[in-house]
Amino acid sequence: MSITRRSALGLIAATGAASLAMPNVARGATGRVVVIGGGFGGATAAKYLKLRSPGLAVTLIEPAEMFYTCPFSNLYLGGLWDFAAIGQGYDLLRSDYGVEIVHDRAETVDTAARTLRLGGGAELGYDALVMSPGIDMRWDALAGYGEAAAEKAPHAWKAGPQTQLLRAQLEAMPDGGTFVMVAPDNPFRCPPGPYERASLVANYFKAHKPASKVLILDAKDAFSKQARFTDGWSTLYGDMIEWVSRSNDGKVVRVDADALEVETEFGQRIRADVLNVIPPQRAGLIADRAGLTNESGWVPVNPATFEAVAAPGVFVIGDATIAAPMPKSGFAANAQGKVVAANIVAMLEGREPPAPAWLNTCYSLVGPEYGISVVGVYRLIDGAIAEVPGSGGVSPASGGPEFRAREAANTFGWYHAITNDIWGTVW
Amino acid sequence: MPNGEGPLPTRRSALALAGAAALLPVLVRRAVAQGEAPWWQGVETARALVGDAVPSTEGITIDLPYLSEDGTSIALGVAVDRPMTPESYVESLHVHALKNPAPEVADYFFSPLSGRAEIATRIRINETMPVGVIARVSTGEVIVAEREILIVTIGCLTNAATYATTDIMRTRVRVPDRFLPGVPAEITTLINHPMETGLRTTLAGDVIPKNIVTRFLASINFATVFEARFRSSVAVNPYLRFFIAPPQSGELVLRWEEDSGLAAIERRPIVVG
Numbered sequence: 093m094s095i096t097r098r099s100a101l102g103l104i105a106a107t108g109a110a111s112l113a114m115p116n117v118a119r120g121a122t123g124r125v126v127v128i129g130g131g132f133g134g135a136t137a138a139k140y141l142k143l144r145s146p147g148l149a150v151t152l153i154e155p156a157e158m159f160y161t162c163p164f165s166n167l168y169l170g171g172l173w174d175f176a177a178i179g180q181g182y183d184l185l186r187s188d189y190g191v192e193i194v195h196d197r198a199e200t201v202d203t204a205a206r207t208l209r210l211g212g213g214a215e216l217g218y219d220a221l222v223m224s225p226g227i228d229m230r231w232d233a234l235a236g237y238g239e240a241a242a243e244k245a246p247h248a249w250k251a252g253p254q255t256q257l258l259r260a261q262l263e264a265m266p267d268g269g270t271f272v273m274v275a276p277d278n279p280f281r282c283p284p285g286p287y288e289r290a291s292l293v294a295n296y297f298k299a300h301k302p303a304s305k306v307l308i309l310d311a312k313d314a315f316s317k318q319a320r321f322t323d324g325w326s327t328l329y330g331d332m333i334e335w336v337s338r339s340n341d342g343k344v345v346r347v348d349a350d351a352l353e354v355e356t357e358f359g360q361r362i363r364a365d366v367l368n369v370i371p372p373q374r375a376g377l378i379a380d381r382a383g384l385t386n387e388s389g390w391v392p393v394n395p396a397t398f399e400a401v402a403a404p405g406v407f408v409i410g411d412a413t414i415a416a417p418m419p420k421s422g423f424a425a426n427a428q429g430k431v432v433a434a435n436i437v438a439m440l441e442g443r444e445p446p447a448p449a450w451l452n453t454c455y456s457l458v459g460p461e462y463g464i465s466v467v468g469v470y471r472l473i474d475g476a477i478a479e480v481p482g483s484g485g486v487s488p489a490s491g492g493p494e495f496r497a498r499e500a501a502n503t504f505g506w507y508h509a510i511t512n513d514i515w516g517t518v519w
Numbered sequence: 520m521p522n523g524e525g526p527l528p529t530r531r532s533a534l535a536l537a538g539a540a541a542l543l544p545v546l547v548r549r550a551v552a553q554g555e556a557p558w559w560q561g562v563e564t565a566r567a568l569v570g571d572a573v574p575s576t577e578g579i580t581i582d583l584p585y586l587s588e589d590g591t592s593i594a595l596g597v598a599v600d601r602p603m604t605p606e607s608y609v610e611s612l613h614v615h616a617l618k619n620p621a622p623e624v625a626d627y628f629f630s631p632l633s634g635r636a637e638i639a640t641r642i643r644i645n646e647t648m649p650v651g652v653i654a655r656v657s658t659g660e661v662i663v664a665e666r667e668i669l670i671v672t673i674g675c676l677t678n679a680a681t682y683a684t685t686d687i688m689r690t691r692v693r694v695p696d697r698f699l700p701g702v703p704a705e706i707t708t709l710i711n712h713p714m715e716t717g718l719r720t721t722l723a724g725d726v727i728p729k730n731i732v733t734r735f736l737a738s739i740n741f742a743t744v745f746e747a748r749f750r751s752s753v754a755v756n757p758y759l760r761f762f763i764a765p766p767q768s769g770e771l772v773l774r775w776e777e778d779s780g781l782a783a784i785e786r787r788p789i790v791v792g
Contacts, residue, residue, distance in 0.1 A: 313683075314589070339755070341709075358692070414586060416586065
């Protein structure tokens with residue numbers, strides 16, 4: 093069967109029309125939209141669905157009562173922020189926007205019957221489903237690195253107890269120790285994230301453990317904003333941070349979490365005092381269970397609507413999707429959440445969805461007063477997501493200290509603004 | 520940007536292709552369904568390799584990512600499921616990237632002492648395209664296979680490393696400490712080299728001369744057990760994994776040759792038993 097946007101539209105429009113035919117229904121879109129996942133993508137979609145069409149019943153399924161953001165978790169790891177500062181709650185989505193919040197886990201989705209089952213046993217039906225499941229680790233991808241190993245060598249690539257464990261290890265590490273980070277090959281959540289983490293750990297070491305080292309063992313030969321990061325590292329931290337590329341034998345093939353030792357492709361054994369292993373990743377498990385992923389482990393989507401190719405009517409957004417050239421970032425998920433909310437409301441009202449546009453900025457702090465960024469604006473061009481020519485770019489090489497300080501201020505401004513936009517957090 | 524002028528992946532080419540990328544898997548499947556000519560008939564060297572044989576299509580596994588966010592260095596694995604005995608073994612394996620400026624990527628030559636007809640390397644892919652593989656068996660059998668890869672450059676990434684390297688001709692090798700007699704085990708190799716395609720120009724417009732590693736040889740006790748020939752589409756810092764199945768202890772000699780005539784050599788003891 094060929095999957096077209098038209099057929100999906102037809103299905104949902106029919107549902108909407110049926111609801112409209114019922115008595116005692118307010119004007120505008122009606123029906124039930126279920127959103128799985130209360131992170132950057134899902135919480136955005138839930139809020140903007142209600143904002144655009146208050147008559148919709150919107151249910152957000154999220155196991156955690158407090159969502160800790162990956163963005164800015166590196167500030168916590170570097171001792172700059174408290175953990176509580178990156179926690180976002182759902183009270184405002186409930187009280188101000190009327191989103192029904194269910195703190196449970198989506199266990200299975202039947203996309204044909206349009207139902208899902210929760211961990212607590214409840215079954216929900218939906219007219220449209222938004223899934224923003226984030227990532228899960230590929231526990232079978234790196235020899236010696238499974239869930240038990242992560243309790244000794246944390247990944248800290250989903251903010252939460254793993255992040256707190258890594259912070260505690262950094263605090264306990266004696267001066268003169270080596271923090272070893274194992275960085276994955278593409279694609280993975282937040283391309284500049286490992287390098288911001290290395291930066292802010294170095295910033296912490298510089299103040300508190302100045303004889304210590306940061307060693308990045310990378311499965312790649314290049315990384316996001318590389319030239320800006322390496323400039324910043326030498327300016328702020330001298331030679332404290334060492335990056336080993338894949339071609340220089342930086343690819344780790346085995347982890348011994350008990351010994352805090354890793355083995356590289358060409359057989360070097362490297363011991364860490366604190367070991368942070370960021371393993372290969374895939375779409376959050378529920379996407380797999382719903383049959384939406386392909387052999388890559390990620391979810392192919394129709395670029396125009398972000399409906400899963402495998403299941404029209406199921407809108408998948410955020411890190412779980414194959415949305416290249418948009419990166420796997422919280423900002424991108426936020427932009428996709430807004431577009432998907434507009435699409436769903438249009439479809440339920442029987443209108444054509446508006447032409448989408450997406451924006452992404454990846455800010456990174458190299459130091460508390462040293463920010464860098466990469467910006468991209470995306471549109472649908474010839475049926476595919478494409479970066480608008482000349483729209484974005486990376487921070488200029490020529491930016492002096494004032495420019496970097498301004499970008500650092502913008503980084504904080506961005507976090508305040510986006511958490512306010514999504515969860516209503518007031519700073 | 521070091522690769523801004525290069526023929527190999529640039530932001531511009533990746534973006535221009537994004538539109539096609541979403542549709543291609545469907546188109547390829549449709550082409551096969553409609554009985555269009557197989558890919559190898561469109562590539563002169565591939566046609567010569569197949570010759571008069573009626574190629575089989577079962578037995579080759581191509582390991583490629585579904586999508587790459589950076590076409591400059593894509594991990595490729597190829598395995599041929601055939602016996603490796605003196606009576607019948609896979610003689611050679613040929614990799615083609617069908618839409619690269621030159622489709623020929625590399626050729627690999629095995630011997631019964633290879634133990635397994637399997638390689639892993641890293642290649643350059645200019646845009647979304649099929650990768651085609653041909654295997655020739657000593658019995659005369661020819662096997663063909665293909666697999667599609669999508670290339671879409673991610674806004675957050677840079678691909679500055681297309682040609683970037685240091686310590687040119689520095690080699691790295693990993694050999695198992697011990698072999699069991701006749702049981703294939705893997706050798707991992709890498710040589711630092713920019714693999715200049717000769718298709719690139721400087722900002723001033725001067726052509727950067729072609730300069731690549733062209734040949735790799737592995738021998739045990741003076742007998743060649745494995746050979747590879749590289750072309751411009753092998754990625755910077757040529758990486759190669761292959762198998763050997765030595766019957767007895769000896770010395771493994773690995774030799775890389777550059778197009779200038781320069782060579783690098785590594786010698787490793789082989790301990791069997």
